[in-house]
Amino acid sequence: MGLDIIxxxxxxxxxxxxxxxxxxxxxxxxxxxxxxxxxDMDALELALKMKDRYGGTVTVITMAPxxxxxxxxxxxxxGADKAILISDKVFAGADTLATSYTLAKTxxxxxxxxxxxxxxxxxxxxxxxxxxxxxxxxxxxxxxxxIEAEYLRSSHKLKVKRLMEDAYEIxxxxxxxxxxxxxxxxHPRRVSLKNKLRTKLENPIEWWSNGVLKLNPNCxxxxxxxxxxxxxxxxxxxxxxxxICPEKDPVKAAEWLVRKLxxxxxxxx
Amino acid sequence: xxxxxxxxxxxDPSEYKGIWVYMQVERDGxxxxxxxxxxxxxxxxxxxxxxxxxxxxxxxxxxYAKEPIYHGADEVYVVDDKRLEQYYAKVYAHVLVELAKRYxxxxxxxxxxxxxxxxxxxxxxxxxxxxxxxxxxxxVDPNTGDIVxxxxxxxxxxxxxxxxxxxxxxxxxxxPNVFNVPPRDEKRKGKVIIEKIDExxxxxxxxxxxxxxERKEEIPIEKAEILVSGGKGLGSKEGFKILEELAKEIGxxxxxxxxxxxxxxxxxxxxxxxxGKTVKPSIYFAIGISGAAQHIFGIREAKRVVCINIDPDAxxxxxxxxxxxxxxxKVVPALVEVIRKLRKRAT
Ligand SMILES: Cc1cc2nc3c(=O)[nH]c(=O)nc-3n(C[C@H](O)[C@H](O)[C@H](O)COP(=O)(O)OP(=O)(O)OC[C@H]3O[C@@H](n4cnc5c(N)ncnc54)[C@H](O)[C@@H]3O)c2cc1C
Ligand SMILES: Cc1cc2nc3c(=O)[nH]c(=O)nc-3n(C[C@H](O)[C@H](O)[C@H](O)COP(=O)(O)OP(=O)(O)OC[C@H]3O[C@@H](n4cnc5c(N)ncnc54)[C@H](O)[C@@H]3O)c2cc1C
Numbered sequence: 360m361g362l363d364i365i366x367x368x369x370x371x372x373x374x375x376x377x378x379x380x381x382x383x384x385x386x387x388x389x390x391x392x393x394x395x396x397x398x399d400m401d402a403l404e405l406a407l408k409m410k411d412r413y414g415g416t417v418t419v420i421t422m423a424p425x426x427x428x429x430x431x432x433x434x435x436x437x438g439a440d441k442a443i444l445i446s447d448k449v450f451a452g453a454d455t456l457a458t459s460y461t462l463a464k465t466x467x468x469x470x471x472x473x474x475x476x477x478x479x480x481x482x483x484x485x486x487x488x489x490x491x492x493x494x495x496x497x498x499x500x501x502x503x504x505x506i507e508a509e510y511l512r513s514s515h516k517l518k519v520k521r522l523m524e525d526a527y528e529i530x531x532x533x534x535x536x537x538x539x540x541x542x543x544x545x546h547p548r549r550v551s552l553k554n555k556l557r558t559k560l561e562n563p564i565e566w567w568s569n570g571v572l573k574l575n576p577n578c579x580x581x582x583x584x585x586x587x588x589x590x591x592x593x594x595x596x597x598x599x600x601x602x603i604c605p606e607k608d609p610v611k612a613a614e615w616l617v618r619k620l621x622x623x624x625x626x627x628x
Numbered sequence: 629x630x631x632x633x634x635x636x637x638x639x640d641p642s643e644y645k646g647i648w649v650y651m652q653v654e655r656d657g658x659x660x661x662x663x664x665x666x667x668x669x670x671x672x673x674x675x676x677x678x679x680x681x682x683x684x685x686x687x688x689x690x691x692y693a694k695e696p697i698y699h700g701a702d703e704v705y706v707v708d709d710k711r712l713e714q715y716y717a718k719v720y721a722h723v724l725v726e727l728a729k730r731y732x733x734x735x736x737x738x739x740x741x742x743x744x745x746x747x748x749x750x751x752x753x754x755x756x757x758x759x760x761x762x763x764x765x766x767x768v769d770p771n772t773g774d775i776v777x778x779x780x781x782x783x784x785x786x787x788x789x790x791x792x793x794x795x796x797x798x799x800x801x802x803x804p805n806v807f808n809v810p811p812r813d814e815k816r817k818g819k820v821i822i823e824k825i826d827e828x829x830x831x832x833x834x835x836x837x838x839x840x841x842e843r844k845e846e847i848p849i850e851k852a853e854i855l856v857s858g859g860k861g862l863g864s865k866e867g868f869k870i871l872e873e874l875a876k877e878i879g880x881x882x883x884x885x886x887x888x889x890x891x892x893x894x895x896x897x898x899x900x901x902x903x904g905k906t907v908k909p910s911i912y913f914a915i916g917i918s919g920a921a922q923h924i925f926g927i928r929e930a931k932r933v934v935c936i937n938i939d940p941d942a943x944x945x946x947x948x949x950x951x952x953x954x955x956x957x958k959v960v961p962a963l964v965e966v967i968r969k970l971r972k973r974a975t
Contacts (some may be wrong), residue, residue: 460635488761491749494718500832501718504746523743528838536832578633585792586759587793592784602949604952609955610966620949620950628974
């Protein structure tokens with residue numbers, strides 16, 4: 360018997376290609392492609408590595424708009440066994456409490472699992488809340504920032520290593536549990552053609568709307584969210600002097616700069 | 629459908645009073661990040677005409693109870709228990725949740741250290757309340773009295789103003805060193821309240837081993853007066869050696885861009901920017917750094933920004949006070965030489 364692992368991924372706008380409209384000061388998001396949150400690739404790789412080593416299954420879940428199916432196909436291509444797209448208009452506008460609730464109910468419906476692996480945080484809203492909240496809903500042990508995980512078959516426990524600000528820590532974790540993979544801790548594998556073909560032949564991606572989950576509308580989406588984004592303002596630009604050195608010669612340029620900084624009393628000899 | 633989620637207890641927000649700050653205790657006392665939150669707590673408490681309380685959880689922590697008071701708290705709740713000798717997020721969260729149920733604070737602030745980020749969302753979830761991460765400023769809505777939490781998601785282009793109007797306590801976190809520790813005043817007086825929690829949950833995890841890592845005793849970049857920062861344009865790890873020469877000459881500290889971190893040239897704790905640190909030096913040298921918005925976000929509070937870049941069209945020039953167009957391999961050694969010469973002449 361191996362490990363049944365669930366991995367949560369978020370479908371995020373590729374913020375590196377988001378641009379700002381200089382005239383209106385608004386974000387240009389049209390045409391910005393979405394990607395799997397890069398830090399969730401660490402989570403997926405950690406899970407797939409464990410499956411390779413100990414056997415079992417990897418199921419990927421995401422709560423997202425329908426086009427996130429592309430992300431799930433990518434995850435199947437990397438070696439996940441199946442995927443669930445949790446998608447319904449009523450889930451939209453969820454804060455982290457409502458998002459984690461929806462994910463928790465999805466996992467309860469899946470039923471059997473030994474381990475949940477999350478990313479450390481997302482690149483768009485980056486709260487790092489979802490892991491802890493999910494562990495709270497499911498009332499299971501949890502550990503953040505995991506860099507290595509080993510399955511202790513005889514005791515059905517996990518041994519994990521994590522890196523904190525000032526120490527490595529090693530824990531034994533009772534299963535089922537939730538861990539979050541430290542960002543940049545793994546080297547995510549590529550999609551293989553053989554796995555990718557499964558997405559066409561076997562239909563490994565299921566779509567769960569609220570028709571399937573049947574959650575109380577007061578617990579999900581905007582209504583299930585205690586936090587409200589009241590206003591979004593654009594960051595005022597800090598005005599700088601923008602003086603460019605007229606000198607081409609490095610030594611003359613250096614003299615120019617040192618004089619400027621000394622005149623302001625910022626650089627002392 | 630009207631009403632609230634049946635998972636949520638009905639509450640009356642008007643019963644919730646006071647601003648709490650969770651005090652994370654480490655081997656050498658209360659974590660600075662926790663004390664820093666007291667400056668926000670004080671500001672909110674003045675505006676809301678309420679009190680500030682610190683919360684200490686652990687074993688042998690009573691001896692620190694006065695510290696939050698010296699830094700601005702009016703009260704301190706202490707749960708000092710042998711069973712809390714080892715930090716486990718789930719167990720500590722349970723203690724804070726129980727206290728919050730007993731005393732009903734309006735807000736709980738937590739410093740977003742690695743432990744804080746792990747523990748705070750569990751607390752919020754158990755109380756079925758909202759939590760806002762990594763706030764960079766706070767305010768009180770003059771009309772409703774709501775606490776406004778301001779945070780910069782999405783690659784640092786925007787500031788989101790977030791409220792938790794109907795649930796209590798309001799919870800928020802802020803990254804270390806975004807705020808200052810309020811000055812220490814041993815004359816300040818306050819009440820210490822000792823609390824007990826009967827039952828603690830099983831964390832389901834057990835710490836087997838802790839391997840401390842030697843970190844060089846360096847000034848953290850958030851506190852450096854002068855930062856010499858390098859980016860992808862340095863071309864290699866060796867490039868940082870050239871920057872170190874300059875840093876040594878002017879008493880600066882090394883930092884860098886995310887690409888320099890991703891390349892493995894410098895450790896993550898030296899990353900400046902939205903997903904790194906916010907820095908406030910008097911001089912910030914951006915060398916071989918293009919000036920992406922996420923990077924610029926981290927240097928908003930630098931007094932002067934100097935850049936050295938080979939590409940005159942790099943956006944960093946728009947965001948710098950003094951710019952030099954040129955190859956850093958030539959300009960940086962020239963800077964070192966000029967400063968050395970001037971110094972010689974001065975003596
Ligand atoms: C401007 C703005 C600011 C916001 N600020 C806050 C805030 O301060 N507090 C708050 O409660 N909400 C906030 N939200 C809402 C928040 O973005 C959503 O709830 C989001 O779905 C989850 O938060 P996150 O991206 O921070 O995830 P994180 O908590 O950073 O994600 C951690 C891990 O959880 C998993 N995960 C996250 N989302 C999903 C998903 N949809 N499906 C499957 N797995 C997932 C991934 O493995 C991920 O790596 C904000 C939204 C906006 C637009
Ligand atoms: C969600 C998100 C969060 C992010 N957070 C951060 C963050 O916290 N911090 C951060 O820094 N980035 C962050 N980034 C990345 C950011 O968008 C940029 O990719 C990054 O800052 C670029 O790093 P760089 O300037 O070192 O490299 P590049 O953009 O590659 O620039 C290198 C520069 O070096 C110059 N150069 C080359 N050779 C020389 C030479 N010989 N002498 C002088 N100059 C030379 C080039 O002209 C160029 O301008 C984030 C991105 C995202 C999407």
